[in-house]
Amino acid sequence: MVRALIVSVLVGVMCPILGAYVITRGRAFMGDALAHSVLPGMVVAFLLGISPFFAAVPAGIVIALLMGTVSRRTGISEDTSIGIVFAGMFALGLVMLSRATSVNVNIEDLLLGQVLGVTQTDVYVSVALTALVLIGLYAFHRQLVYTTFDEVGASVVGIKTNLIEYVLLALLALVIVIGIQAAGIVLVMAMLVTPAATGYLLARRFVGVMIIGALVGAASAIVGLYLSFHADLPSGPSMALLATLMFTIAAVFKGTWPLKREG
Numbered sequence: 530m531v532r533a534l535i536v537s538v539l540v541g542v543m544c545p546i547l548g549a550y551v552i553t554r555g556r557a558f559m560g561d562a563l564a565h566s567v568l569p570g571m572v573v574a575f576l577l578g579i580s581p582f583f584a585a586v587p588a589g590i591v592i593a594l595l596m597g598t599v600s601r602r603t604g605i606s607e608d609t610s611i612g613i614v615f616a617g618m619f620a621l622g623l624v625m626l627s628r629a630t631s632v633n634v635n636i637e638d639l640l641l642g643q644v645l646g647v648t649q650t651d652v653y654v655s656v657a658l659t660a661l662v663l664i665g666l667y668a669f670h671r672q673l674v675y676t677t678f679d680e681v682g683a684s685v686v687g688i689k690t691n692l693i694e695y696v697l698l699a700l701l702a703l704v705i706v707i708g709i710q711a712a713g714i715v716l717v718m719a720m721l722v723t724p725a726a727t728g729y730l731l732a733r734r735f736v737g738v739m740i741i742g743a744l745v746g747a748a749s750a751i752v753g754l755y756l757s758f759h760a761d762l763p764s765g766p767s768m769a770l771l772a773t774l775m776f777t778i779a780a781v782f783k784g785t786w787p788l789k790r791e792g
Contacts, residue, residue, distance in 0.1 A: 532652050533644045539659050540708045541750030545742030547704045548725030553677050561718040562615035563705045566592045568622025576629055589702030597698055644764045658703050665700050719769035727776045730783055745775050
């Protein structure tokens with residue numbers, strides 16, 4: 530339970546922080562697609578008998594970069610390239626899982642999460658990945674904010690917007706891999722988007738969106754985990770429902786306040 534709590538809090542904090550960039554850029558679908566696309570990497574990890582993190586992290590980064598590359602190289606819209614890679618990789622993962630008779634993994638656990646099954650190694654890897662994401666955000670925060678609100682202006686002042694885009698995709702892949710262990714493939718989307726959207730309703734500055742989103746995400750993770758334990762409910766859906774409840778309350782009582790376009 531302690532290990533589950535640590536990983537859940539990491540997910541609840543990191544997903545909304547990066548989710549602030551995602552929702553402001555209109556990239557919510559990217560998070561859902563990445564969560565499904567790392568399935569082949571996780572199956573490979575199960576076949577090798579290692580933690581899913583060790584295969585899903587590089588797989589997630591490669592797939593995230595592939596999504597951006599397909600759009601830029603072919604000229605098709607970004608959401609189309611995301612959909613193509615998303616469907617193909619998820620289908621490949623399901624085929625691999627069906628053929629891997631030596632893997633005793635329930636697909637429902639992958640989709641809905643199995644936070645109570647995390648190992649001590651998973652905790653260490655989650656902490657290390659969280660630290661790596663925080664370092665990356667600290668190093669590229671100014672460029673990320675600039676390109677989020679004014680991509681043309683950022684390019685004019687010399688910021689390599691394509692590089693920053695790939696940095697965001699790589700960080701997003703890391704956060705999603707962390708979140709899958711707790712919230713599952715399907716519900717990691719809710720932890721990535723919903724708390725950040727709640728922060729967007731309540732904050733007037735971009736940093737405020739990140740802070741409020743992290744607080745909402747952490748609260749949803751902690752309360753959702755204990756609620757699932759005592760009420761015998763699945764942990765991932767419990768966290769997602771609490772996050773959605775907080776968003777609903779914010780939307781009803783606060784309305785949509787205009788967010789100042791500044792960091």
